[in-house]
């Protein structure tokens with residue numbers, strides 16, 4: 001039963017509609033940021049916010065070029081990226097391992113569920129004072145806080161996904177002759193991939209949200225440190241630049257993971 | 273667990289249930305789902321199980337599949353006791369159970385890529401193409417199940433089960449979720465598929481007409497505990513098409529079965 005002419009026409013029209021929608025989306029994206037910039041400048045021009053306390057767009061761009069040319073911006077960004085990615089990698093790896101263990105063994109789940117919920121509700125920042133006493137103000141305590149930030153949300157996503165898998169696919173696999181290992185590799189894992197990617201997205205978001213707080217632990221480098229320096233010297237442009245950078249980077253990363261997610265989950269039925 | 277790879281050295285004795293009883297034990301008490309089931313199914317037969325819901329049809333099928341173990345008696349296939357699920361017994365589920373993360377082709381070749389059924393790439397390709405064509409899904413090889421209708425999904429499931437060459441096909445209300453038109457079409461397709469690739473089939477259904485149309489024998493079951501009430505042979509030659517449903521011969525058998533099923537249904541309601 002190949003497509004009929006009507007179906008082909010329908011598909012073509014659908015594709016065109018999709019393309020137009022994407023075009024519109026990009027347009028609105030740019031437009032909304034233009035409006036934001038306009039409001040920003042307007043607020044300064046009308047003294048709605050004190051122009052001395054809040055820099056102009058030009059000043060922020062200028063701060064960007066200056067620190068970029070001196071190379072200090074790259075150093076700060078590199079330090080922040082390294083921390084986030086290290087913390088994220090450690091956190092997500094542990095989350096996958098423990099997520100499988102907890103999802104697999106019911107006893108473990110019954111025991112750990114309340115504890116996990118407690119720690120998940122606890123904001124990672126609350127750990128910072130304790131970490132400073134335990135590990136000092138070096139890299140270790142920052143990476144631990146970020147790993148922690150990544151770990152719990154991912155853990156919950158993964159083991160919940162494992163628990164809610166439909167056992168019928170495992171049964172179907174067994175009737176075709178799948179061993180336990182084959183069942184895991186060919187039936188359980190493929191179903192979990194979308195959830196693991198979702199877990200990554202959530203964790204990455206929490207990591208970035210925690211970054212600046214972690215870098216307040218007397219960091220020399222990092223976007224957070226850059227902002228603290230700026231604050232100490234009352235330099236408003238680099239301070240605002242820091243805020244914008246964190247927002248932009250986390251938006252960029254999120255859309256990257258989202259793109260991967262979209263490809264990896266193309267087989268799933270979606271509510272549209 | 274290749275207990276019963278079909279080869280010349282093996283005598284095929286079909287599937288035999290002797291004194292099978294099944295009692296589920298739970299916190300709220302025990303449920304006797306099956307009692308004293310004796311049934312001998314010859315190779316190549318098409319057996320339907322009909323009866324009011326709760327009479328143990330699914331339980332009996334799951335025992336044959338190896339998902340459940342009877343609390344009494346045993347089921348053997350070609351003289352070997354069933355110890356668990358395996359590729360010698362293909363199962364087609366009502367909920368299709370087609371793997372949604374795999375394309376049609378990947379679904380059908382799934383079993384062939386498992387260690388127990390390992391084939392050469394060339395063989396896999398041939399077998400997969402043959403069965404995809406047999407169930408009428410050519411041109412849909414690279415489509416994901418979400419794009420398929422219920423009937424098409426069930427065709428994929430049938431092809432997937434066939435690909436590993438089981439001796440027995442176990443089907444639990446496979447067309448139960450389909451609309452009447454598709455259902456009719458699927459029944460005829462199944463007859464055609466079996467015409468080309470003969471298997472022993474055990475088929476659970478609610479529909480007496482469906483059972484009569486497909487089967488060599490129809491097993492009517494009774495409830496509480498689940499027992500075999502009567503076994504009715506359908507001596508109408510194959511290949512059958514929808515046309516036979518209006519012949520007097522067919523109607524006579526169908527009405528006879530319906531009468532017994534209705535009696536059992538009544539008994540269950542009166543309790």
Ligand SMILES: Nc1ncnc2c1ncn2[C@@H]1O[C@H](COP(=O)(O)OP(=O)(O)O)[C@@H](O)[C@H]1O
Pocket residue numbers: 296297298303304305324325326327328329330331332498
């Ligand atoms: N896992 C189970 N635990 C307890 N009772 C069960 C279980 N599965 C089925 N039963 C009971 O066994 C009886 C037969 O069920 P089933 O085999 O599903 O019947 P059918 O498929 O004919 O509708 C029913 O009374 C049902 O409630």
Ligand SMILES: [Mg+2]
Pocket residue numbers: 329330331
């Ligand atoms: Mg049932």
